Every structure is written in C-alpha cells, then in structure tokens.
Amino acid sequence: MRLGPSAALVALFFVAACGGAQTPASTTPSPSVPEAAPTPVAPEAAASDDTVGRAPNSVERSAVQRLIDETVATRHLEPTRPITIRVARAQQIATRLAGQIEPEDVEHARAEYTALGLLPPQLDLRTLLKDLLAEQVVGFYDPERDDLVIRDDAARGLTRIGLSPEPLEGRAALAHEIVHALQDQRLGLGEAMHLGRDTDAEDALHSLVEGDATLAMVGWLLARAGQPLEDLTQDPGRMRGLRQMAAPSGERLLAAPRIVQVSLLAPYLEGLNFCAVLHARGGFAAIDAAHAHPPRSMEQVLHPQKYLAGEEPETIALPPLPSLEAAGFHPLLDDTLGELEMGVYLGLGQESGVDEAAAAGWGGDRLRIYQGPRELAAVWLSTWDDEDEARGAEQAARRAQGTSSVEEQDSERVLRIGRALMILRGVPAEQQAGVVAALEGIMRQRSRPAAPAPTPRPPATPSPR
Numbered sequence: 001m002r003l004g005p006s007a008a009l010v011a012l013f014f015v016a017a018c019g020g021a022q023t024p025a026s027t028t029p030s031p032s033v034p035e036a037a038p039t040p041v042a043p044e045a046a047a048s049d050d051t052v053g054r055a056p057n058s059v060e061r062s063a064v065q066r067l068i069d070e071t072v073a074t075r076h077l078e079p080t081r082p083i084t085i086r087v088a089r090a091q092q093i094a095t096r097l098a099g100q101i102e103p104e105d106v107e108h109a110r111a112e113y114t115a116l117g118l119l120p121p122q123l124d125l126r127t128l129l130k131d132l133l134a135e136q137v138v139g140f141y142d143p144e145r146d147d148l149v150i151r152d153d154a155a156r157g158l159t160r161i162g163l164s165p166e167p168l169e170g171r172a173a174l175a176h177e178i179v180h181a182l183q184d185q186r187l188g189l190g191e192a193m194h195l196g197r198d199t200d201a202e203d204a205l206h207s208l209v210e211g212d213a214t215l216a217m218v219g220w221l222l223a224r225a226g227q228p229l230e231d232l233t234q235d236p237g238r239m240r241g242l243r244q245m246a247a248p249s250g251e252r253l254l255a256a257p258r259i260v261q262v263s264l265l266a267p268y269l270e271g272l273n274f275c276a277v278l279h280a281r282g283g284f285a286a287i288d289a290a291h292a293h294p295p296r297s298m299e300q301v302l303h304p305q306k307y308l309a310g311e312e313p314e315t316i317a318l319p320p321l322p323s324l325e326a327a328g329f330h331p332l333l334d335d336t337l338g339e340l341e342m343g344v345y346l347g348l349g350q351e352s353g354v355d356e357a358a359a360a361g362w363g364g365d366r367l368r369i370y371q372g373p374r375e376l377a378a379v380w381l382s383t384w385d386d387e388d389e390a391r392g393a394e395q396a397a398r399r400a401q402g403t404s405s406v407e408e409q410d411s412e413r414v415l416r417i418g419r420a421l422m423i424l425r426g427v428p429a430e431q432q433a434g435v436v437a438a439l440e441g442i443m444r445q446r447s448r449p450a451a452p453a454p455t456p457r458p459p460a461t462p463s464p465r
Contacts, residue, residue: 052096052145053088056155060087063158064150067171071178074223075216076284080185083178084147087155094134096142096149101129108333111369112199115376115426116345117404118259128260131252138173141180143190148181150174168221175220179213187291200313200338200365203266204295211271211301212287215279218272233279243273258353259344266340270301277304298340299362313338314364314383319442321368321379323434324427329370329377336365342382346393348400358396361389363419370426377411377426381439383419383446390419397423418447 056064064085072078088096106126113119139150150158154170183189192205219229232238253261274295278286290307300307318334325331337345343359365382384390394416401412413424413432420443427435 052147053086053092053149053152056085056087056150059159060155061085064155064174067158067174068178070223071175071216071220072182074175074219074229075179075182077179077182077186077288079182083181086147086149087152088149089152090134090137093137093140093149093151094130097133097137097140098130100142100144101126108335111332111371111376112335112337112367112378113257113259115369115378116380117348117400117408117425118344119257123257128252128256132250132256132260132264138170139177141177141184143180143184143193146184146190148174148177150177168224172217172221176213176217179216180209183209183212183291187288189291192291192294198336199341200297200336203263203298203338203340204301206267207271207274207298207301208287208290208294209271210267211273211275212291214268214272215275215287216284229279230283233276239273239276243269258347259341262344262354263341266298270298270340274301274304274307277308281308298338302339303360314446316364316366316381316383316442316446318366318368318379318381319438321435321438323438324370324377324379324431327428327431328373329431332369332371332376334366334368337367338362338365342393346396346400349403350399355396358392361385361393372426375426378424379427379435379439380423380425381442381446382421382423384421385419386449387419387447390416390421393421397421415443417443419449420444420446 068079068083103126106129110119110123110125114121114123119125137151138154139148141148154174157170158174180189189209192209197205215229215233218232222229222232253264256264275287275290278290282289295301295307297313299313300311313336316336321329339359339362342362342365343354343356346358347353347355361384363383363385365380367378367380370377370379382393384393394414397414401409401414404412408425410429411424411426413422413427413436415422415436417440422436422439422443424432424435
C-alpha cells in the first residue's frame with residue numbers, strides 16, 4: 001500500500017533505544033559530526049496556496065540550517081542546491097498530503113485487500129489514510145514541489161536547542177526528511193518514484209528510501225552521544241534488538257487493519273535492517289549504490305543476503321480465464337504482493353497477524369482481482385523455494401481460509417502442485433474447475449526446482465564526493 005510522503009514514524013523509538021534522550025542538551029555540534037561549509041536554506045517567497053504554509057522566520061531558518069548541516073555530515077551526501085523550507089500547520093500538511101493520495105491507487109488497494117479478506121468491505125480506506133497522515137506526520141519532503149515542509153510546532157521546537165527539555169525526537173524526524181531531500185538531489189528519488197511498479201517492487205523501493213533515511217536519523221542520534229554508526233550496523237545483535245523493540249504507535253494506527261500497519265511500518269523497520277546490512281558492508285557508499293540498483297522485491301529487503309547474492313524474484317504471468325469471464329467476472333487488475341504482504345495473508349487468524357515463517361520461502365506471485373456480479377474474486381498463484389516451503393505455505397493458507405464464514409469458504413480453494421500454490425477467493429464453486437484447468441499446466445511447469453541465483457553483487461566502494 002503506497003501512502004505517499006511520510007515522516008519518521010519510529011523516531012521516538014530510536015531516541016529511547018539509542019540513548020539519545022539522556023544526552024545533555026548542547027548548543028555545539030557533537031565531536032563526531034565534522035564541521036562543513038553550511039548548506040544554504042533557499043530564500044522563500046510568500047506563498048499564495050494555503051496548503052503550502054509560510055516561509056520560516058530568521059530564527060527558524062538558522063535552526064533548520066544547523067540541522068541540515070548536521071544531517072549532511074552524518075549521511076555523507078552533499079546537496080547540489082539549497083533546500084527549500086516551508087512551515088505549515090498540521091491541517092495544512094494533512095490537506096496537502098491527502099491531495100497526493102491518488103484515487104486510483106486507493107481503489108486498487110481497497111479491491112485487492114478486500115478480495116483477500118485483509119480489509120473489511122465497509123472500510124473507507126481513503127479516510128483512514130488521511131487520518132493516519134494527520135496523526136503521524138511531523139514533516140515531509142515533497143519531490144513534486146522540491147520542498148521540505150515542517151509542522152509549525154516542530155519548527156518552533158527547533159529553536160529551543162540548548163533549552164530543557166530539548167525536542168530531540170522532532171529534530172530526529174526532520175533529519176530523516178532532510179535525507180529525502182538529499183536523496184532527491186543526488187540519488188534520483190523523484191525520478192524513481194514516478195516509475196510504475198507492482199506493490200512488491202514499490203514496497204521494496206520505499207524500504208530502501210525510508211530505511212536509508214531512518215539509518216541516517218539513527219546515525220544523527222548516535223553522533224550526539226559520540227558513538228559511530230558503524231558500531232551499531234556491524235553488530236547484528238544490536239540491530240535485531242532495535243527491530244524487536246519497535247511497535248506501532250498512535251491511536252489510529254493501532255486501530256488500523258494489520259495490512260495497513262505492516263505496509264506502513266515495514267519500509268522504516270525492515271528498510272532500516274536492509275540498509276544497516278549494506279552499511280556494514282560498505283558504508284553509505286553501498287547504500288548509494290543500492291539506489292542505482294534498488295531491490296526488486298521485499299524478499300530481497302527482508303533477506304538482504306538474497307539481494308547481495310543477486311537472487312531475483314520469479315516472474316509469473318496469469319493466462320486469461322475464459323470460464324470465469326463467461327460467468328460475469330471482469331478483471332480489474334493484476335499485481336504482485338510479495339513476501340511481506342503474503343505473510344499478512346498467511347497470518348489471518350493468528351494473534352500476531354503475520355506469519356513470517358510461512359512466507360519466508362516465497363519465490364514469486366501473481367494476483368488477479370475480478371469484479372463479479374455481486375462480489376470481488378481473487379485468483380492468486382505463487383511459487384516457493386522448494387516443495388517443503390510450499391507445503392508450509394499451503395497449511396497456512398488453509399488456516400487462513402478457515403477464518404472465513406461457511407458461505408465464503410464455498411467460494412475459496414487452496415491447491416498445491418509441487419512448489420506451486422494456488423489460492424482462490426470469491427470464485428463460485430461451479431467456476432473453480434475451469435480456473436484450475438487453466439492454471440494446472442503453469443503450476444506443473446512451476447513445480448520444477450527454482451533456477452540458481454546469478455553472480456553475487458560486488459561490494460560497493462566509496463566514490464569521490
């Protein structure tokens with residue numbers, strides 16, 4: 001699920017986990033952050049659009065300037081032009097971000113997740129997303145307008161440096177967003193976001209983008225305590241500890257369906273781990289290289305060694321299903337959800353809401369959503385690393401099927417052939433045989449062992465700045 005620009009939702013967690021909240025306030029840079037030539041904040045003109053906000057005043061501009069310089073030093077990514085800053089009220093930010101939620105994207109997400117039983121049919125997804133944005137965002141970078149928007153209370157907090165209590169979590173969240181501005185200027189963030197992708201590839205790209213910014217945010221926090229980021233990224237145990245301590249926060253987010261929580265938080269948490277592995281291998285230069293060759297699936301993000309080994313997802317194409325279309329079912333969309341969101345589906349009926357173990361052997365998938373005479377239908381074909389992994393996924397899929405009503409179960413089916421798995425939802429019993437007949441040949445072909453992984457990626461080497 002693509003939610004558009006986001007703030008660092010886990011900033012407060014990392015403040016506590018990294019010990020930054022106990023660091024005494026100081027008006028001087030940390031010794032671990034080298035001084036550099038200031039990166040100028042762009043001069044501002046008066047804004048006529050009420051959703052844009054206002055220019056920062058001189059005190060706010062100076063505070064933002066200091067935070068930009070510290071972030072540049074931490075991320076080791078020099079800007080190519082001044083960063084434009086706007087200060088806006090929470091409602092202005094919510095209105096502006098709500099306008100960036102494409103109705104077509106919302107409708108596709110609603111159809112997919114409703115057909116799979118991951119969203120209740122009556123849920124107003126667009127309103128939920130707007131409420132989440134209003135609750136969570138402290139600031140955001142907009143590559144469309146090339147500006148960094150800061151909530152007015154956060155901007156005021158920036159001017160309190162040296163006072164007690166120092167607004168550390170707000171500054172950390174804004175350092176995260178400054179990284180997005182640097183990514184846009186130096187690593188092609190704006191261009192990358194315009195390329196059309198399936199959900200899985202989109203989740204993977206967002207995980208790289210948000211994981212990079214979150215790692216730099218953590219580095220900024222550690223620098224305040226005089227600790228090098230390398231000490232963290234080269235210690236897998238500490239990284240696992242940070243990941244395990246994280247939890248959703250915010251009343252609306254906690255009440256949201258599991259698929260919304262997971263798809264919103266994963267780019268930060270799973271992306272952080274992915275980027276930490278790259279950083280341990282080659283510093284921020286390795287992350288820069290990943291922006292040029294981003295992960296193509298959440299499998300590569302969840303298992304960074306698969307990305308480093310060059311293990312690509314399997315591509316699956318679903319054929320036309322004439323028997324289903326003859327019964328009045330019209331295709332709405334084809335998509336690939338990937339290991340992350342497959343885990344949410346396989347976790348239906350479990351207390352955790354996600355079955356990571358059952359989804360871990362994912363090899364590839366293709367989902368088609370149909371609009372039927374009365375309801376939505378889903379035809380989902382996936383492949384797995386081997387037959388044992390497929391068998392585990394089959395068991396989890398049958399358990400998920402058991403969470404439906406008796407009437408709904410009549411229109412559901414789970415079928416495995418070797419390492420290929422088919423899941424049908426909303427397909428009437430009388431049409432299921434025709435669907436199976438159309439897919440059986442593909443499933444038998446896909447039941448063969450997966451192809452070996454290609455040549456591993458070489459470690460990145462720092463490039464001259």
